[in-house]
Amino acid sequence: MILNKKNLTPLLESMAAGRDVFVPARVDGVAKFALFGEGVECAFDLVNTTMPPKDLLFPQTQKMYHFDVDANGNYRIREYDESREQVVFGIRPCDMRSIVCLDEVFLTKGFVDEFYANAREKLLTVCIGCASAAETCFCESMGVDPQAAPNADIMLQDCGEVYRVLAQTPKGEAEVANWAAFVEEGDAEPVACELSLAVDMDGVVDKLEGLYDHPIWENLSIKCLNCGTCTYVCPTCHCFDISQDMRRKDGVRFRCWDSCMFSEYTMMAGGHNPRPEKLERVRNRFMHKLNFFERRYGMSLCVGCGRCVEKCPVALDITRLIDDIGACDVVPVAQAE
Amino acid sequence: MSVVETNEAAAQVPENWEPKIIAFCCHWCTYTGADLAGLNRMNYPANVRVLRIPCSGRMNPQYVIEALNKGCDGVLVCGCHPGDCHYVTGNYFARRRMMIFKRLLEYEGLEPDRFQVRWISGAEAGKFRDTVMSVVEQVRALGPLNLTREIPYFELPAVPDGEEAFDAVPEEVVPEEVSA
Amino acid sequence: MSGIEISHGCAKGERPLIPQVCRVVEITQETPDVKSFRLQTLDGKKPFDCMPGQLGMFGLLAYGECMFVVSAQSDEWVQFTVKKVGLVTEQLHALCVGDEVSLRGPYGNWWPTEGCKGKDMLFIAGGIGLPPVRSFLLYCLEHREDFGRIDLVYSGSKYDDLVFKEQLFEIWPNEPDMHVHVSLYREDPQWSGDIGYTAPYLETLDLGPEDGNRVAVICGGPSLSRTCRESLVKAGFDEGNIITTLEMRMKCGVGKCGRCNMGGHFICLDGPIFTLEEIGRMHSDV
Amino acid sequence: MTAQDTIRARARELLESGEVASFVGWEAGRFANQTTPLIISDPADADKLVFNEYCVNTLAKYVRDLVPRGKVGLVVRGCDSRGIVRLIVDQVIKREDVYLIGVGCPGVIDRKSGEPLKKCTECRHNNPVICDEMAGDEVAKDAPADRFAEVREVELMAQPERSRYFESIYAKCIRCYACRDVCPCCTCRECFVDARRENWVGKQNNVAENRFYGLTRVMHIGDRCIECGECERVCPMDLPLMKLNRKVIQDLNDLFGEFESSMSLDEGPEPLITYDLADREEFM
Known part of the structure; x- marks a missing residue:
């Protein structure tokens, strides 16, 4: 399936109906993932944002629980659950790979961190492949394909004028199903992305x-x-x-x-x-x-x-x-x- | 609950809002002056909470920012007149530091009347009362401080208004019989 | 390597960072700056049951929480022994019976009670290192027949610093085939016994490795555990038979906040109990 | 003999003669026109030293960790030398701990945009204020137009607008403390930020805590700031921190007389640690 770059904005508006959609944008001169809305113009031309998207799953300051003294003088603990339906649109393959690392830390080894788990379930990831790389990018040397993210819900491979849409998870398929108005049939060849920086990791x-x-x-x-x-x-x-x-x-x-x-x-x-x-x-x-x-x-x-x-x-x-x-x-x- | 006060939220004045002001008073002069004001039964509004510091030179700018962050709407720093300082040079250093800090806070958008510094000696009980009254009126006119303060601000018990507001001696608390 | 088998990363649990509110039911003043607290849930039950050597995150909601070893337990309470060294422990020492505290756990692995069956036990502890060692010692005394000769080498800087004096001098020496050796670092008017640092004192007791049948358990400050390890290895102990419990600053207690890492291992989740042979393989900057 | 060759030759001589235990300079980075600080103690590495118009970092603060190893050799331009003076006057190091090779600085070029860095356009002392020897001759540089232009621009804003402006600044700060760690004036053994037991400032990242940290840092270094502009350069969020520092410097100069900090080893005390009976009286 093909998604033309022109109707990105209407697509984002339709997605932002019931959910928070985060797009890469320059806010006050800082490139980060900001809530899509008026006053925020998306910067898909950015190779990558300065602040990583981990802020959506693992905020810099996250309230865990509130404690106070109840009627008969005992402490009472009430948990916060601030997780809500979120979409991160325009995340790059290297950041998608970082989410795999965060999942390993927070969701495995005997204890599941439920703050992270709640946020993770409610997050829909729409990854956009890279057509061009910055001089400091070396994702290929670390085993990341700049045009592929296996664990993203929806993968948009950059093919110059259009994106090639690949729904990779059931959640992704359900989402692409209601993209009908913006997506048309057909196929396109993703642009190969050359990286100027490479390191030799074996050994x-x-x-x-x-x-x-x-x-x-x-x-x-x-x-x-x-x-x-x-x-x-x-x-x-x-x-x-x-x-x-x-x-x-x-x-x-x-x-x-x-x-x-x-x-x-x-x-x-x-x-x-x-x-x-x-x-x-x-x-x-x-x-x-x-x-x-x-x-x-x-x-x-x-x-x-x-x-x-x-x-x-x-x-x-x-x-x-x-x-x-x-x-x-x-x-x-x-x-x- | 930690109350996130954004700029707009604090702008409208809640109806029975009372300004909260902290006065850092130097132990040797102003604190004695405040004590003298109490001795002479001088009435001044109870919105000012007095904190005793050894000398105005001990006034750390961090106290002012912490006070503003924790919920005060105005800060008053008082010390001895230059030359009267028990530690001889305390208020000279304080004078310089407070002048610079006052300009820095105003540069950052704090209304000038919210942070004031006065030299009040141990004998000037009247000046202490007038200063406190003028500061309270000025801050009341300015309304609540609309800085973003995500640190939970203190909600001290409402100030008793009406005429018994000033006789701050608590009546004897009679312990009612403790039920079984 | 016939070392002792220790299970790692075996703690499980859900809602790992949310504490339960517990009540202090009994406080015993061990030394001028060490107190033991017995905790129960608000409705009088045991907060959690745990194996000897496991940890609990015990603290005050208003000031913070710290990781302590469960120094003793029964079927109604768990006990923590706390030395006053920092901000939170200071507030813990200000607690009185009936106050409410926050507690979560159990965390970490436990002493290899199975692996040490039938062996002679040599417990070495220094100062506030006795509570972790005691949790294993109490288990051995409850299952006395499973273990051979038990030796406890305990040393402290002053007589006042010796913890659990009553058990140390009255109860344990009378246990069958158990020998208690206590020494102080420096002369102390209240003390007439041995004087000496733990490692040299240990060498004077000539407790050999009994060709692999004796297991050494060490817990103490960085200097104590380093010197004792050297003297034990010099005495012929196999590194797999020396067990120690490590200590680092812990915040989450479930191997996620990344703070207490020893190489790729987290002391709060994979530890705190390791054999010397395992520590040798890790990149340790403890 | 370009300045770079002189530096290399002198560094090799100093290291070989043992007069200096370690030498601090720059080396070429991985990317085009990129430089990164280089600390060498082996004379053979002296050829890695570079000196061109892309030497971005100010090196003064490295001396603090190197002094225990022995005397430190250092290439100093205007800002580095003032950083060294600052460390000496603050008694972090002694004058004989360092051997300074001065070099005039034409201004550093940003390797991405190609124009001079902001801190170099505003630099007023591009030649070393103290040095043991000069590796190149001094470079004349016309003084910047107006030192306090950006401060005045903020002062002209209306009060609510200024308040929102600084709130947006503090909202962006991520509290990585790069500004504190690069500043030659920030040399406390235990910073109030790390004093966890006193808990002056919490670890959470909200506007209130960021303002507390920002204002406290300005008040701590206000009168000693050498205006090297490194705090602004290293800030990952590009916060205009010099607007705060320069505001304090401007007020100090207006109120207590012109004072240029860290210009010479025997200069007078900084304005905030001294007083004058005839100071302006506003609080009577």
């Missing part, structure tokens, strides 16, 4: 096992500022902190994004901090991206979107790290984990 995971005390981390972390920019613009970073807002007797407990780069992230009450210096934190972050997550869930936590390469104040570049690791002559010690 890196195993090599990292033996590199824990290698000076490579020293040279890398010495120039890092330890700010939280890379973790907050990264689509797959999922660390959070839990705290509460009080108002005399009642209050709200919320969870909010946290960054492994902050100094008090692992600071214990007794004053002991297992990761006191920049070296341990930077090493932990990149090991988590390239090795730890792979060992635990079997997929890399870096999807190659290039946001951290783009936004790092000191241009500390994960692709150069991968190249340096490749160049290291440490014999890969395959750890049987």
Whole structure:
């Protein structure tokens, strides 16, 4: 099926009837996913937004439950459920792959995080393939096809003037069914997207096992500022902190994004901090991206979107790290984990 | 419940709205002046909550922002007259810091009357009362502070109005018999 | 490697971050800065049943919550032993009986009670490290016949810091085939016993590995566990027979907030109990 | 001998002679015209050092972590040298901890747009204020038109409009603290943000907390700000942070006399940590 780019806007208006539709847009100069409505002009020309779409599933500050004292003086806890029907229209294949990583974290291993699970069920993902890539994109090297997203509900492959519509899940088929007014029959060839940046990932995971005390981390972390920019613009970073807002007797407990780069992230009450210096934190972050997550869930936590390469104040570049690791002559010690 | 007050919501004035004002008073001069005002049975509106600080030099700008975020509509900082400071130079530093901070807050859109600084000595009980009255009137005229404040703001018990509003001595609380 | 088998990532549960409101039914003051709290749900039942060594996220709704080991349990309450070190523990110490607290759990894995059957047990603890070790010790004492000789090596910095003194000096020494060795780091007027740090004190007791039949359980501060591990390995212990419980800052308790990671493993979900051999394989910056 | 060759040669000499334990400069990044900071201690790496019009980062703050390893060699332009002065005056490092190779700065070009960076168009001191030696001659640069133009532009707005303007700024902030971590004035051992027990500012990201953080940071560095513009450059959300810093500098200059912070090691105390009996009196 074909969807002509001209009738994107009427399609969005029809979809936005009962639901919140989020589209990539520039709001006050910041490229992020904004609620489609008046005053928001979609920016589908953007290769990718600065702020990742993880904000829809895992908001930066999310109220978990409200507690207050009920009639007979006992504490009462009432959960918030702010999840509602949402559509993210125009998400890119690399961000779709990041949603797979977030699903693994929040929905598996013995505990299902119901805040994330509720939001995830009610989210319809319409992924748009990339016809052109930015200089910092390296998704193909991380196993992501710029024109395909297997776990998206609907895949719109960019074919120049039109999109090729592929409904990939029952939910997607149901949605495409009522797109009849905008879609016509026919087929089109998706535009091949060449990436200027590529890294060689094979062997890196195993090599990292033996590199824990290698000076490579020293040279890398010495120039890092330890700010939280890379973790907050990264689509797959999922660390959070839990705290509460009080108002005399009642209050709200919320969870909010946290960054492994902050100094008090692992600071214990007794004053002991297992990761006191920049070296341990930077090493932990990149090991988590390239090795730890792979060992635990079997997929890399870096999807190659290039946001951290783009936004790092000191241009500390994960692709150069991968190249340096490749160049290291440490014999890969395959750890049987 | 944490109340998200956006700009429009706070614009209309609820009918029995009373301005909430915090006065940071320096322990040696203004606090004594306020005490003297109480001694002389001078009546001033109870909208002002007095907080004692050792010296106006101890006035941290963070207290002002926290007060505004937590729900106050006006902040008053009082200290000793320059030269009277118990710590000799406390109010000189405070004068500079507060001048800069006042301009910064006005630059950020806070109405000038909401953040005021006064030098009030221990003997000027009248000046303390007049300052408090004028601040309360000015802030009442400005209405509620319409900054976005997602921190839950304090809802202190409604201020008793009418003439017994000023005699703030609570009557003896008679414990009724505790039922079984 | 005939090491002890420990199950990992075995905690299950739904609505992981939502606590239940519990009531404090009994508070015992162990030392000037350590208290034990017994908790029950509002309607008087046991909040959750858990295996020895599992953790619970115990805290106050107004101030926050921290992860503690369930130091003892019965069929009506669970007990947590809390040392006053930070913001939340300070508020916990201000609690009185009948107050309401927030509790969620059980989290983490448990002591390998099956794996250690029939072995001699050597428990090593330092200061506030005794409660986690005690949860296993109490299990061993309840199933005394399953275990061989039990030794407890416990040390603290001051006499006041010794936790569970009553059990330590009156009850446990009289248990069959159980030997309690207590030492203090420094001279203390109230103490006439041994003086010495845990690792050197351990070597003076010459508790050998009994060619694989003795299991060592360590819990204490970073320095204690490092020095004791070295002295045990030097004494000939096989790394698979040394079990320790690790500690890091925990916020979610269910392996999602990414904070307590040891390499790819999360201490709150896969741990906190690991054998030394497993820790050796992980990238540890504890 | 271009400035870059001089820097490379001097860096190699300093490292070989052991006079300097580590040397801080820039190296070429992966992409065209991209540079990234480079810290070397091995003389052989000296050839990686580059100096061109794309050296975006200000290097002063790296010295703080490197001083424990020994004396640090550093390439300094106008903003870097003022950053070093700031660190010395704030007693974070001592003058003899650093060896400064000065170089005149023609202004840095943004590698994407090709025009000079905003912070360089507004730069008024492009030649090093202190250095041990000069690697190239000073570069004359005409002073920018109006230092406080953007501040005045905000001041002319009406009060409600200004309030909404700053609320939209604070609504965009994601609290990544890049502005704090890059600023040479922000060198507290434990920042109030990390003092979790005192909990000055919560971790949630809402307008109220962002305003608290933003205003506090401006008041902490207002009188010591060296106007290097790095906080604005590194902000991932492109917040106009210099509008706040420059507002405080403008008021300080108007009220307490012209003061240019971090210009020399023996300059007078900053305006907010001193006082004058004849200061303007507004609170009588």
